[in-house]
Amino acid sequence: MPNVAIDSLAERPPLTPFTNRFGEHLLYEVNREAFSQISAHDRLQTHLGKALSAKDSLHIILGSDSGLLIPLLRGMERPPSSRYLIIEIPTVIQWLERQGLLDDLPVDMRCVTLDDWASVAHELKIVDYGYINGIRLHHSFAVMDAFLPEYADLRWRMTEDLNQLHWDIQAQLGNESFTYCQLRNLGDFQQPAALLKGLYKGRTAILLAGGPSLDETLPWVQVHRDKLLVLSVSRISRRLLQVGIEPDFVFSIDPTDMSFDISREMLGFSPATSLVHAFHITPLLLGAWRHRAFYMGPMLPWNSPLNRKDNASGPGPTVTNTALWCAGEMGCSTIILAGVDLCFSASGHTHAQGSNETQAGPRLEPAAIQIETQVGDTANTTPDFASAIKILGLQAATLGKKGIKLVNPSPHAAKIEGIEFIECDSIPLDDGLFEPARGLAEHVPPLDSPQRLKQRQKLQQELRHALFACGKIQAMAKDAIDLNSLFYRSKDRGEALRHKAGMDRIEMSFKRELRAMASLTKALGIRDFLRITRPHESIIEAEFSVTEELTRMYYESYRDGTQRLKALIEECAERLDSRMAEESSCPDLSALTAQWLQDRQPGRARVWMSRHPEAVARSTPDDLERLEVCLREFDTQMGETDTAHARRARGHARLSASIDRARLLFSHRDQDGLERLIHTLEHHPEQEDAMLYQAFARGLLAELAGDVEAAMEHYLPIFEAQFEPLLENALIRVASCYLAMEHPEGAFMTLETLSGLSPIYRPHLVELLYTMDRLNEAADLCHAHLRIFPEDVSTQLKLARIYAESGARESARMMLNYILDKNPDNTTARHMLEAIDHKGA
Known part of the structure; x- marks a missing residue:
């Protein structure tokens, strides 16, 4: 028999042109029978038609379905403020070129390979579209079916790239969700984290994070618990409770509801554990926390005497970075990093036992990035972990200059300059009993009820001032909209100049006496203001540069943004009133429980009951039933297993x-x-x-x-x-x-x-x-x-x-x-x- 190449079947056969019964030309290997029963035009119209009509968007489409998507896009009414970028695999691009499907594409459409997508996306101003939340990712049937393995790789790599871009854009803009959480948390802020500075000078701390090597270190922590300041990230609370370890401080920073799904078990810690949190921690966690808490960053999102200048937010982007920085601020001379792996374990896991990720199974997607471990092996990692390795290296260098020693006892953690590999049993520890909680109570006593009331009264006053400023901005923005219309319609030059002077005075007020609240309005409505920049106008010629429409949109953004800010502040003022009512010896539990349930904080009942046991004992049967309703709802929250985070973890382990x-x-x-x-x-x-x-x-x-x-x-x-x-x-x-x-x-x-x-x-x-x-x-x-x-x-x-x-x-x-x-x-x-x-x- 003549010799036949062994791997000929592993290689993709030549792409086969095919005409389906609807007369549509496609490549069989790409789509197979996807359009055998219903035409590609009809299926694509149903699948993507409405989504692709979104305005002010950069539509990124993975795969062209044998080019059949291109005539659909050409024929549809495309918003002039949107752009379309199709990303295809090279062999299909070549076929599309031979068929002439890429000839004379409209100026708002491009079709490129994965290698070229980033540069072309830059030309199409992808970052500007990201600023206005206008990046839309769509999947063709070819990518969803992935008959060709290149499409699976395309989907995975583009998802990773766009996730990283989203992270970068959020970091540049500042996250409006931070401010929303900050305002909603006002009534639950206790004491600034600056009070912890230097409290544990010269001590050895261990920072417990969520990597798979954590489980190897926990037995050693149990043996040496009384010699260590134990810090942990909130996501490993379930695991710590399983092995009977309670940290001295637990850290949480994320503003998302998913953070509650991941970290809710921290609510089971005893009063021996204190919470250190970002001002933008999710209210779902902070509102249900019963013990001592220290906030990082400003209390209010505007200049205020209540914001301590020495109360820094701490570096990101992860809670591990923040906790490490805080350990340095506390005065620790040696910081042991446990579970800070930033790579896959040999079994393919990314997180410790007890986590949703480990319960879902090892991560099985292709991992294109490999890093060196502390003992010279190689391990797979993800783009976000790779980024974290670089940031942690910079942080280690900064702490090293202060004489702080960083140690990671896991041989299979990522190798990071400035972090020394020393096995647990070789790490020198301090002699004698160490009681961090006792030292904290002696040097930083907790707030009592009168102090909490006084702090909240000051916050109420701040909110009243903010509402007054919002009212002025809103009224001025409405006036400016009217003046703008009159200016462009005035036929008399002198009259037009008077209208223009009126708008200038309003703008000056926004920049001077109303500056703080005007800036916050812009920060919360940044995407509305950025829409005025119109990222598409470098491609389609603008009708005019400074127009009535753009000026009107500018002041409408102020008007609408201030309305949203007012509504948020009013909501926060109501919640603050509720928190003050909690301090009463005989509160209206009907109103309190209604507020807790409205805020999705049924665990607040536990907070109130732990602070007011005498009031609980005096409660009427109706009030006890109201409290019981909250407790049952809280148990439901804590027992939920099919959470968004768990579903995402299962997706990675398919x-x-x-x-x-x-x-x-x-x-x-x-x-x-x-x-x-x-x-x-x-x-x-x-x-x-x-x-x-x-x-x-x-x-x-x-x-x-x-x-x-x-x-x-x-x-x-x-x-x-x-x-x-x-x-x-x-x-x-x-x-x-x-x-x-x-x-x-x-x-x-x-x-x-x-x-x-x-x-x-x-x-x-x-x-x-x-x-x-x-x-x-x-x-x-x-x-x-x-x-x-x-x-x-x-x-x-x-x-x-x-x-x-x-x-x-x-x-x-x-x-x-x-x-x-x-x-x-x-x-x-x-x-x-x-x-x-x-x-x-």
Whole structure:
């Protein structure tokens, strides 16, 4: 049998043009039967039509569905303020170019490869669109189905890139959600974290974070608990409670509801634990916290005597960065980092036991980034972890200059300059008993009820002043809108100048006596103000530079933004009144419980009950029932398992993602990577299915080692289970193994099965029949294939070759002339025709 390339089936067959029954031209390998029952136009219109009509948007579309999306976009009414960027895989781009589908694209449309997307997106002002929350990501059917592995990789890489861009833009803008949380937290702020400065000078602290190596360190922490200042990030509270460790300080900074899902178990700590939090911590956590708490950053989002200048916010972007900085501010001379891995463990986990991530299973998506560990091994990591490694390195350098020693006892954590690797048992500890809570109580006594009342009264006064300023800004913005209209309609120059002077006076007030509240209005409504910049106007020529419309939009942004700010402040004032009422010995529990439930803070009942046990004892049956309703609701919150974070974690651990990862590793002949994947799959919670994915990876590994017989044994369980997610991929590998073993009959049966699954494998079967000298069968299969794919030039050439080999030279000439009539530049067809004519001569 003539030699056949072993890996020919691993490589993608040539893309096959195909016309469906609706007359739409597509590439079969890209979309297969996606548009066989309903036309591509109708399916794409239903799937994306409405979404793509959003104005003020940069629409990023992954995949073009064989180019069928392009005429749909051309034909739709596209908002002039939007742009469209299609990202395609290179082979499809080449086909689109040959078909002329990319010729003369409208100025608001581009189609590029992944390698070029960032530069083109920059030209289309992606950052400006990000400022106005206008980046929209859409997936074609080709990407969602991912029949070609390149589409799975495209989706993963673009998701990572856009997530990072979103993070960067939020950091540049400042996050309006920070201010919303800050105002909603006003009644729950206790004492500034600046009071902790230098409190534990010269002591050794251990910072417990959420990486997988945490579990290796916890037994050592338990043994040496009385010699350590224990700090922890809030997300590991579940795990700490499981092993019976309560930190001295728990840290939380995130403003999102998801932070409650991740960290809610911290509410189970005893009074021995104090909370250190950002001013923008989610109110769902802070409102339910029963013990001492210290806030970082300003109390109010405007200049106020209540904002301590020495109460810094601490560095980000993660809570680990913040906690590390705070440990330095507390005066600690040595800080041990436990669970600060910033990479995958050998089992593929990214977080410690007890976390949603570990319960969901190891992370199986492709990981393109590898880093060095503290003992010189390599480990996979994610783009956000890689970014955190750089930031932590900078932070370590800053702390090192202050004489603070950083230690990480995990051998498999990321290697970071300025952080020393020392195993736990070799870390020197202070002698004697250390009682951080006692020292805290002695040097920083907690607020009592009168002090809380006094602080909240001052905050009430601040809110009244803020509401008055908001009212003035709103009235002035309305006046400015009217003056702007009069200015552009005035025919008398003097009258126009008076209107302009009025707008100037208003603008001056915004910049002087109302500056603080005007700035806050702009910060909260930054996206409205940024819309005035119109990122699209460098492409479509602006009608005018400074216009009535833009000025009107500017003052409307002030008017509407101030209205939103007023509503928020009024809501916060009501909540502050409720917090003050909590201090009463005989409060209206009907009003209090209603407020708690409205704020989704039923755990506030526990706070009130712990502070006022005498009032609880005096409560009426109706009030006790109201409290019980809150407690039941709180139990429901705490017991919820199908949270948004848990669902996201399960998404990262999808077993199907391991197929793309395994194929990618196999294509790079990465045996170490495949071994790591096999080890990862051993730890997946869905072991029955995971064993089949593991068998597939073991088969690939055996092929790379040259043991095709062992590979066949590994693939066998997939066929025995008729496991559909892996069946096609396993059949491809088995066919390649048969070819490597020079077993054409086995390869034939396997390819015949594959051809039944999808006609894209028929050309391979044709090639095999040709090498087996079964020319008539090969010709029949070519005819059958060309009835479905009449434009498949590769199969036409195969048929011409078969005709020539079997002596049907005239039929071969007819086929080759047909190809050349369609494309005179096809050199393969021309050379074959010349060879036939030469033999005939």
